[in-house]
Amino acid sequence: MEAGDFSLFYMDNFTFYSPTYFVFGKDEEINAGHYVKRFGGSKVLIHFGGGSAQKSGLLDKIRSSLKNEGIRFVELGGVKPNPRDSLVYEGINLCRKENIDFILAVGGGSVIDSAKAIAAGAVYDGDFWDYYEGKTVDKALPIGTVLTISAAGSEGSGDSVITKEKGMFKRATTGEALRPKFSILDPALTQTLPAYQTACGITDILAHLYERYLTNTKDVEVTDRMIEALMLTMIKEGPIAVADSNDYQSRANIMWAGMMAHNNSCGVGRSQDWTSHNIEHELSALYDCAHGAGLAVVMPAVFTYNLKHDVMRFAKVAVRVWGVEMDFEHPEVTALEGINALRRFLKSIGMPGNFAELGAKEEDIDELAHKCCYGDVNTGTTGGFVTLNEDDVKAIYRLML
């Protein structure tokens, strides 16, 4: 063990800061105006996606709530899944023109991520994309969220992912200034989602948990156990929510699990992976598929490829989470069976299982692998659990055929 490897073997020093005020439960969205006022907003940009927030009546509730508190607002809709830089620039200009002092994101992870980019860009003299190329986000307009899909965890994180249309690069940034001041989580708002989108969200949450579970830090039982707890919750509640959109309880459990999975309380003090997210981002950037659907195809391939790096870690999740019987003579069989159980679970909730089902093409593999490893900010490798080069990533994409 080298001196510099210390952090790989013992729980690391860390800071944890999650100052978001969470308001959870049925009908809480009617209090949006109250919370905007409490956190200092007087002129608000309401940021949202397509027509569903309008059709469901949610936007009208939000407008009424703001009006009741005497808060002025302007609106910017049109956020698409895998949110684009072009709309971010539009939002930044709008904020400056209208002297916006608070951004209210009404939607899922894409809307919240777009709102975060606008919030940072509106108070920055340079190009907001600098933040997605490595610059630290040190200031941003305050934002609040009204969440409509359990998936990204963006409602409780300082993270944001944006796609640059020129070249279709999908890149992430993070910063404490991007953590929402408040987030309203009403599980009932997710009941209008199609089963497929519900399943995509469940897959994304599971991925956030696996990315943290796959660590090289030893003896971090407390966070291992918390991750397993949230995985077990998703495995029990996920299929219920997909099968019956009227079931409030399963959606409530999933919604809190989705936030806890990504506010990093279960990821502190340990190295993390994020290989699956990095490899998936190239798929959703190129094919505009749902991020969760992409992850369903990517995760089993990545885990199978990396299994030999730490068989016992994959065996641990297989036994504790997937209920696989431990094969003490052949732990690699147990480890592999855990990956198969994940694959069967994802199929059971309607997720794709390979390139064809996702709409991805074999002939793009070289380009995908190159962008993943050498994209505008990367340096030839990817992965926190195993350091993978371009050839490794190509091999992983081939496992998805």
Next chain:
Amino acid sequence: MEAGDFSLFYMDNFTFYSPTYFVFGKDEEINAGHYVKRFGGSKVLIHFGGGSAQKSGLLDKIRSSLKNEGIRFVELGGVKPNPRDSLVYEGINLCRKENIDFILAVGGGSVIDSAKAIAAGAVYDGDFWDYYEGKTVDKALPIGTVLTISAAGSEGSGDSVITKEKGMFKRATTGEALRPKFSILDPALTQTLPAYQTACGITDILAHLYERYLTNTKDVEVTDRMIEALMLTMIKEGPIAVADSNDYQSRANIMWAGMMAHNNSCGVGRSQDWTSHNIEHELSALYDCAHGAGLAVVMPAVFTYNLKHDVMRFAKVAVRVWGVEMDFEHPEVTALEGINALRRFLKSIGMPGNFAELGAKEEDIDELAHKCCYGDVNTGTTGGFVTLNEDDVKAIYRLML
């Protein structure tokens, strides 16, 4: 089911707000001054307990750290376990006289709870005890903590418990204003604790988890699983920490688990119990025993008495946490075996198991039960899981003989 019982059957609406900045890891206490400055302190009261913080050199490190940042300070030591109102009054007077604008608690739960009481009282015109008789805490001086024992969870909560010397009443208050601005958690600082105090802390953390686990709210799988995760962590890491004070990893796991057990992220949206704490508070108020030791005696008695109220809940924790085989024909046998497993665990880490070992006396039972149910703010009953009257509480104390 009555309309008013709604909250007992579905996940409740709730708010969750944990804005404390946690700084975790070895040697982080040398940054205390940095964080005091960051959170606005310029004239600090350092509040601490007995001589151990002095002897270990911890106080000197804190003083140096404050001096390095140019922060002035005064000191008030002498906090005892089961902290008293008399020292709180002294602290309030000192804060006013010295124009203190930040309180830094250096110690365990007793020191932090005492600091919270001083912080609230220093900016309140009336008697601080009003807050411990039901008045809402709406303002307080900012506080920071440097934690030296994993137990109370006060470093990440808005709770405080103080004992009024006149009549020896032990009462609690809570309020968002009491949540620390920052908390420094260095697991190495807990390595100087005697094994007995380490075990008392482990017991207190387990109790915080049981108080939340024992709920009448149905289908709250996400928080059930999170509580179980933290219990399993304590069961694995607790005995290691008690056996070997030099083991950093077990203390690191316990320290994060202790915070997560009580910041309420695993208790939201569900009814909670707090019977064991209420019944224990009378013991530590009267006999000045360690709170954790009292809980070790109280918990098995309370759980045995309440078992019939929800056999399957006690069976669930027995199977999932204590590894008891489910007896499908006699679930009450499984439930009882879970309580026995808890009793054996507590004995194995050196905790007392009955009144005699705790130093409590049978002839005081009537007084204890009466104070618990009719103490200066109570109304004849106690308990969130099962509503218990004075006769019930007497019967529970008798189970501890």
